[in-house]
Every structure is written in structure tokens, then in C-alpha cells.
Amino acid sequence: MVLRHESILLLVLVAEWIFFYHYGTTTNRRGIVVGFGTLDRQFDILRHSCEIGLLALALTPVILTAGIDLSVGSLLGLCAILFGKFWHDLGLSIPVAAAGALAVGALGGGLNATLITWLRLPPLIVTLGTYSLFRGLAEAITHGAVTYTDFPDSFLFLGQERWLGLPTQAWVFFAVALAMGLLVHRTTFGRSFRAIGFAPEGARYAGLPVGRRLAMVYIIAGLISALAALIYTARLGQAKADAGTGYELFAITAVVLGGTSIFGGVGSIPARCSVSRPSPC
Numbered sequence: 001m002v003l004r005h006e007s008i009l010l011l012v013l014v015a016e017w018i019f020f021y022h023y024g025t026t027t028n029r030r031g032i033v034v035g036f037g038t039l040d041r042q043f044d045i046l047r048h049s050c051e052i053g054l055l056a057l058a059l060t061p062v063i064l065t066a067g068i069d070l071s072v073g074s075l076l077g078l079c080a081i082l083f084g085k086f087w088h089d090l091g092l093s094i095p096v097a098a099a100g101a102l103a104v105g106a107l108g109g110g111l112n113a114t115l116i117t118w119l120r121l122p123p124l125i126v127t128l129g130t131y132s133l134f135r136g137l138a139e140a141i142t143h144g145a146v147t148y149t150d151f152p153d154s155f156l157f158l159g160q161e162r163w164l165g166l167p168t169q170a171w172v173f174f175a176v177a178l179a180m181g182l183l184v185h186r187t188t189f190g191r192s193f194r195a196i197g198f199a200p201e202g203a204r205y206a207g208l209p210v211g212r213r214l215a216m217v218y219i220i221a222g223l224i225s226a227l228a229a230l231i232y233t234a235r236l237g238q239a240k241a242d243a244g245t246g247y248e249l250f251a252i253t254a255v256v257l258g259g260t261s262i263f264g265g266v267g268s269i270p271a272r273c274s275v276s277r278p279s280p281c
Contacts, residue, residue: 009258047159047167047235051076051228051244054173055251056258057180057269058224061217063255064184064193066200066264067116067123069218072225072251074134075108076244079229081138084148084239094155102226108134109222113215131248138241148239159234169231176224181269193217197264 024036035041055072062069079101086097108130115126158168184190195203196210204210228247233239260267 043162043167046170050167050169050173051232051235052247052250052254054176054224054228054231055247056254057176058221058228059248059251059255060180060258060260060267060269061184061190061193062123062221063252063260063262064197064264064267065214065217066197067214067217068127068252069112069123069221070127070248071108071112071130071134072221072228073244073247073249074131074138075105075222075225076229076232076247077241078108078134078138079105079226080233080239080243081141081148081241083230083233084151085141087151088148094152098230101229102223105222105224105226105229106219107222108225109219110215112222113218116218117211117215135241135245138243142241144241146241149237151233151237156234156237159231160237169235172227172231176227177269184269189213189216194265194267197261197266199265 021037025038026035028034055076058072059069082104083097083101086092086100087094090097092100112123112126112130115121115130116123157163158172161168163171182190184193192203192208192213195206195208196213200210229243232243236243255267256262258267
């Protein structure tokens, strides 16, 4: 095969960018370039892609193990609401409130892990249930009406400003992508995900702690979902119960388009980073 799947995706992305640059960029009467081709528009695309990109990174190990997690978008919304509540209603500092939101994300992932690994329930059924549970909790906490706003500028910097020339959240995404790439491709812990997804019983016979490894991928997914919630809140400047609605479908699409088999056992991280950006149109 001359071109790898990742190379084809990169070529498609470049062709898409050229198309929109050609048809979506104009010069106004003052000679200023406006539209898709401007640097600000490119940064906006990158800024709006980070949460879905993070969820795609979170779901890659899950799908590699032949699992699925439909609750990541709802967990993002719950963590966003609780972060706002911790800061606004309980008077906690931003770092402590953020740590609390990350802990909630890990607990949400741990709930999925417990039901899937201890009770041996199908991941699709479990995460479909927690999808409704997390969203319902977010709605109950806010009574469907409360929106937390007025966050300090020091926190909004994470989602609305630039650092070293790029949107701040892009650096967070790159760091998580690097960490997940090293985990999946450069550690025996991460490489075992493919073995579990390809043949779970064979992995058990080979001596792999399948239950613990599966539990970890769901906990990691919950933790990254909470991180995406913080970035989402910082970008919009508000935390509301419907945050992240539908994001799980975008993230799963990015994972599958990136070359990870929905049946598990096959996939990589680099391709994920090239397709997690939503269409600029």
C-alpha cells in the first residue's frame, strides 16, 4: 500500500483547506483579507476543535478495547456545571474547583468501569444509561435554568486567549495528544489495549489483567472529559447543563475516521489529531 490511512486523511484535510481558502476568502474595499483564510478564522477553528479532539483522544483507548463510551458528552456537561457550582456557590478557588471537576470526571468514568468490569454488563448499555444519568444530574442541579457565568479573567485565558501565538487550549490538546500517543504506542500498558480488543479471552490466557486495564481506560476517558469541560467553560465563559450535547457522536466519528476499528484491536493516535477538527463550513 503506497499511502497509509493517516496520509490519505492528511491529503483530504489539505484539499479541504485549499477549497475553503479559495472559495471562502475575499478582500474587502479597504484591501483587508476577510473570511476563511484569515489567521483569526484559523485560530477560531482550532479553538472550537479542542473539546471534541480531547474526547476523541479519550475514546481511542476505549474503542481499541472493543468498548464504547456514549456518556463522555453528558459527563462534560455535568463536570462543567459542578465546576461552576463549586466556584460560584461553594466559594472555592478556581484551582480547587477545577480539581473537584476533574475528580468528578474520574468518578464518572469509574462508575462506567465498575458496571462494565465487575458486573460484566455491555459497555453500550452501561454508557447509554450513564449518558442519561449524567445529563439528568446536570439538569437537576441547575433545575434546567441556572447558568454559571462571571468567571475570572485568569480562568477565561484558558479558552479565549493565546499563548505563544496559539490559542491556549491548543497547547492543552497537544499535551494530552502527546501523552496519549506515548501511552498507546510506547508502553506495554497501552499496547495491551489492542490485544484486549482483538481477543479478550486470549489476553486473559496471556496473563493480562483485562479487568483492570478496561477499568483504567474508562477512568481516563472520564478524566479527559472533565478536562474538556473546563476548556469548554473557559471558551464560552459560562457553564450550563446542556454543555457538550452531541459531542460524543462527533468524537466517535473522529475516532473511526482516524482508522480505529469500531470492533477494537486496530487504531492509532496520530490520525485522531488530524480528523478531530469539525468542518469549517
